[in-house]
Amino acid sequence: MTQGNEHWLVSVGRVLTGRGKQSVKASQVDPDDPAITKMTISLALDLLNEGRSHERFSPKDNVSWKWGMKNKAVPLDSQTAVVLQVRETPITDKTQSPSSTYYAEPLDVLVGMYTHEGIFRELWIDGRRLCLVTDHRKRGPNSSSHDK
Template structure:
């Protein structure tokens, strides 16, 4: 452990926070949304319309984020997740801070996905999400 007057190399610092050549992570994994360079009001209305457009999902369906509505790090834009369960009564995040994007978010779908992490690579993980933010996944050819 370095003392206060010892300096860390950038490689040592990255290794301490879990980033290295052996375990790379793209910190800028999402492309910026092009429509935010124009009429922001129109972009907000478009996102609202996408949010309120519902899709009827069933267990086994493959889904992905709607453009501009991703509010979690995983899955990445364009990556599929499988619907594991549709909750009849939404679960609300326990975050008490009204400034959080998860405050009172109605999590009504359980999705299964893979995370590209060496320790858990290939393991099906499940997370609760707001289904309004998802659309059916179509494989791009």
């Protein structure tokens, strides 16, 4: 059974992992909007200027994605994960091709979390994309002051 040229299981996988087609709301955003440019620069500088993970995190810390930095299916946007291990020297996945968004990504924080299926999962993540759950960078730029 296929939908277009795509097998139906691939479509189900995209829905479950949140990698479906771009939303209508996202397609209406003007990439030349000064606010979008400012946010892009802000996120890039945050990645570049972040301290080393082994100095910021320790095992048993509760972490979450920084706003706008999520690049994996789990943990979910607002889900808390637990730091299990932090490497001083990051590892890189040699199986990724140079065209992959994960190519040469420095993976230095091992986090654990329960998936929506109820399975405890461990995953290596680039620690620059994570923050403590108490960090203000967890929230988006449009969040109100009462969320903090």
